[in-house]
Amino acid sequence: MTDAPTPPEHSTPPEHPAHAEHPAHAEHPAHAEHPAHAEPDQPRGRARLLAAWRPRATRAQLLAGLLCAVLGFALVVQVQQNQTGNLSTLRQSDLLVILDTVTKRSRSLEDQAQRLEQQRAQLQSGVDRAGAAQQAALQQLAAYEILTGTQPAQGPGIQLDIADPQITVSATTLLDAVEELRNAGAEAMQIGDVRIVASTSFADDPNRRGVLVDQQLVRPPYRVLVIGDPAALAPALEIPGGVLDALKQVNATGTQQRLGTVDVRAVHKLGALTYARPAPAPSP
């Protein structure tokens, strides 16, 4: 086994007993049982090896070939077995270690999965909440746009036509009518082509051609479009001493009709705010 520098083949044997001609006799008694087989005039090992390559169908050759085939087969099978089903060949203690490791690993992975699941749920609910908030904001925006008169509106309501042949209806009367309708729950109104909003002004025209609504001249007959509950708006105009009575007193006639769909198309232009700013939200 040792690779000590080996002397030439026939050096003095006593100094190198390990390299003696036939150490097999000591280590392989089984093979040493047939020294008679050895020819007196042996060819050297290499020549013998070359000679062995000539196939001879002797019993010895066939037997050795068969056993070598068995060895090769078993070798390959074992190697493949070792590469594939390695768990089944392990011993109990090794299997326990592996099981322990796998259990720990799976537990940590489960924890991780749970954390990620929670995170996902949080993000999901956050998205949902943001979507709901946006939806609510949009609805609120639409309501505000109608209330401030910046967008056309549509809905059930009434149409009030005021015939005023002698231009006797004053701005005050029209304002009374608007207030009465607001009290009755009107949500969007227009007189002529002017949208009525919170800041709308009413003034008598100095030249008595009609009424100035938001500085715009509106000539009779006045057509008032109102969106609201018709069943509440119509009686509000008809009450004794109400708008219709007041119109009759000044020789004007008001006629109203309930409509399923009223289109308030006029819009009010918002001016830029000069002074008012949104107040910061009170900190909780």
Add this chain to the structure above:
Amino acid sequence: MIAALGLLVGIIAGLLLEPTVPLWLQPYLPIAVVAALDAVFGGLRAFLDGIFDDRVFTVSFLSNIVVAALIVYLGDQLGVGSQLSTGVVVVLGIRIFSNAAAIRRHVFKA
């Protein structure tokens, strides 16, 4: 020649057939393979020494396998299977090395 051919045929057969080792054989096959390897190296050395005998080779091949399997079985029964397997592999490895050294001396004269 025929021995080398047989080894080749066995390897190819194992690669092509890809058999699964039965469960009862699994602990013994690796040791048996190492023992058979030892027998083959011993046989090759004896052949180069000019004292090869087919009967001796066959008997040593088979007995090596049986004894190795028996030792592993006994070790498993006694609860020292892994240690005994290691011991058998070490001993067989030493023998394979010494046989290989003898073969080397024959072939390379060194």
